[in-house]
Amino acid sequence: MSNITRTIYGARIQNELLxxxxxEPVAFTTLNEKFxxxxxxxxxxxxxxxxxxxAIGMGGHRMVxxxxxxPYPEDNFFSPANGALFRHLPFVMREVGSDLVGDERRRFAMRVLRQVDGKNYICYYLRAIPRNNVTVKMFHNVPTGGSGSTPPSVIITPFVPDSSNLNPVAPIxxxxxxxxxxxxxxxxSSVMNLDFTEQDIAELLNVGRILFKNERQMIISEIGLVAGKETVITSSANTGGVDYYEAIQATLVAHSAVYYAVAHMNLGFQYSLELGAIEPLMVGTIE
Incomplete structure (x- = not known):
């Protein structure tokens, strides 16, 4: 089970939308400023x-x-005021001259030039999320049973509005x-599935070999959902200018504490989480 924290910056964007x-940009709130x-x-x-x-990182836990x-991993407390992960990790690291190209490059953003052991690498700290299969569903939830330290189970059925919802009657x-x-x-409920394919795992293990000289140290213990607008910018990181897609106003909207030992996930994995307004809205029948 993951521990999810929404940020004040995501709540602000939600209010702007509604x-x-x-x-309106606010200083010290975007990953563009961080990187x-x-x-x-x-x-x-x-x-x-x-x-x-x-975004992914390895600062979401500590060993106790x-x-x-x-020893076992314990989640670190994440404040809603935090605008970045504790310790960001790149999804991909490529030596200058062997960068991603075309559609492969467009899957990623936050493209940063970084030097490790005297070599220059292009690092990508964000990955695009496919949203075409995400739908919004409404549910009616009724707790039942449970007593003492035993929590109740919940009967969940689809909530389907009818004419009575447009003609409410005040209860007496x-x-x-x-x-x-x-x-x-x-x-x-809006469930988003974040897929890590075999190729994604291979790239992450390569990051582990470059940064830590040991792919087994590649632990993903935090995942961030990031709002951002795709645009085209020009970089001079290579010889000559390079046009590529980048995320602007990239804002962390939610942080999730997880634990994935990447070296043991060679076939890939999927992480699912809820998005949007998920707070329960009480409609209980008076007894």
Missing amino acids: LGLKH DIAAGMPTPNGEIPPVAYM AGTEGA LPETGAQTTDGAYLST
């Missing part, structure tokens, strides 16, 4: 940046001693006595 406002890539560049015409990228001295509450409800609530 109110139909233009997106010094198109820092401060606004979105065209104040367009609201969508959740379109993901358990019973009989056996008794004037005396305590009233209880059945605890029913409504919720929305």
